[in-house]
Amino acid sequence: MTEETVTSSEGSPQTPACRRLVGRTAVITGAGSGIGLATARRLAAEGAHVVCGDIDETAGKKAAEEVGGTFVKVDVTDAEQVEALFKTAYDTYGSVDVAFNNAGISPPDDDSILDTGLEAWKRVQEVNLTSVYLCCKAAIPYMRRQGKGSIINTASFVARMGAATSQISYTASKGGVLAMSRELGVQFAREGIRVNALCPGPVNTPLLQELFAKDPERAARRLVHIPVGRFAEAEELAAAVAFLASDDSSFVNATDFLVDGGISGAYVTPL
Ligand SMILES: NC(=O)c1ccc[n+]([C@@H]2O[C@H](COP(=O)([O-])OP(=O)(O)OC[C@H]3O[C@@H](n4cnc5c(N)ncnc54)[C@H](O)[C@@H]3O)[C@@H](O)[C@H]2O)c1
Numbered sequence: 212m213t214e215e216t217v218t219s220s221e222g223s224p225q226t227p228a229c230r231r232l233v234g235r236t237a238v239i240t241g242a243g244s245g246i247g248l249a250t251a252r253r254l255a256a257e258g259a260h261v262v263c264g265d266i267d268e269t270a271g272k273k274a275a276e277e278v279g280g281t282f283v284k285v286d287v288t289d290a291e292q293v294e295a296l297f298k299t300a301y302d303t304y305g306s307v308d309v310a311f312n313n314a315g316i317s318p319p320d321d322d323s324i325l326d327t328g329l330e331a332w333k334r335v336q337e338v339n340l341t342s343v344y345l346c347c348k349a350a351i352p353y354m355r356r357q358g359k360g361s362i363i364n365t366a367s368f369v370a371r372m373g374a375a376t377s378q379i380s381y382t383a384s385k386g387g388v389l390a391m392s393r394e395l396g397v398q399f400a401r402e403g404i405r406v407n408a409l410c411p412g413p414v415n416t417p418l419l420q421e422l423f424a425k426d427p428e429r430a431a432r433r434l435v436h437i438p439v440g441r442f443a444e445a446e447e448l449a450a451a452v453a454f455l456a457s458d459d460s461s462f463v464n465a466t467d468f469l470v471d472g473g474i475s476g477a478y479v480t481p482l
Contacts, residue, residue: 231457233258236304238297240287240346241314243270245416246365249445250311250452251278257453259309262300266314287314287342297349307353309456312346313365313409315339317381324379332380339384340391347395351404359403363455364392366408368471376432385410389467396465405464407455412471415442438480439472 237254241247242263251274255261261280265271268284275282283299285292300307316338320331343364354360369378370385389408396406413419413433419442423430434440451470454460469475 229457230258231453231459232309234260235308235456236260236262236300236306237309237311237456238262238264238300238307238346238350239311239313240264240285240296240342241365242274243267246411246414246445246448246452247311247313248274249449250313251275251280253446253449253453254309254311254456255279257457259456260300260304262296262303264296264314287312287346288337290345293342293345294349297346297353301353306357307350308357308360310346310350310354310360310362311365311452311456312343312350312362314342315365315384317378321378321380323377327379335380336384336387339381340387343388343391347391347406351395351399354404355399355402357403360405361456361460362392362395362404362406363452363468364388364406364408366392366410366467368410368412368469368474370408370410371467371469371475393465393467400464405455405460407460407463407466407468409448409452409455410467410469410471410475411443411448412437412469412474413442414448415444435480436477437472437474438477440481441472443470443472 232254237259239247239251242251243265251261251263255278261278263271263275263280264283264285266286272282281303283296285296287293297307321327321335347362366388367385369382370389392406392408448470
């Protein structure tokens, strides 16, 4: 097994990666930024052909170029565009082995149930939950024909835990992703298809950094709940996705795969 060093966006070396995905084709939605981008880099470093789907043409193209993959402009709420995304993967590389259905939004007008209007509610449900339904519906027929495949749907730790700092539609959408992933994992298990929900804790993204730089109290209120004492790096999520995508996780199915620094296990955290 050959190894190489994966380099993060900041240029710091990460854990050496195995080449577990040589010859496999991975479709990633939301590949232009954050967790999706870090995962595109990681899966490519492990040998996969990566198809980068994103609504943002500039960011998506840049990601695809960097990892030597293919860019497909896609709005994940549109059934035809989602079908075209997976068809492009199959037509270009001959298989659809991994689907990382990851694109999602958390807009500011999704807040407490008392303040969140129906339009804001519906938009978040469409982008975060309906999209996962569409992507799974498009990916599964290819995987059934192959008798093999790994689907990873991005949920969140808030699918498991309540937050007084509510984003009501976001939380409900992620609960839906979790339940849908579990059911699909059970339904298609004997056809060689595994379906898992990835549940990240808060990730150190530029948006989060900006928000907390303006409001350190808000950052502290969240950090106190994390036993590890820091937010996750996108590369740490990418490493978990690479595991779930590979045969190393061959008996991991229909789970809520938490990568949350221990938040969901904590009662009192260290000072
Ligand atoms: N960042 C966190 O703290 C965190 C924590 C838990 C879960 N998540 C989830 O992880 C996933 C990725 O989050 P991130 O922080 O990397 O986000 P991000 O905003 O950095 O990236 C999301 C990407 O999705 C794309 N996108 C948005 N709407 C789209 C659409 N309709 N069609 C196609 N692409 C679209 C964006 O252009 C962007 O490139 C999301 O599902 C998010 O809910 C994030």
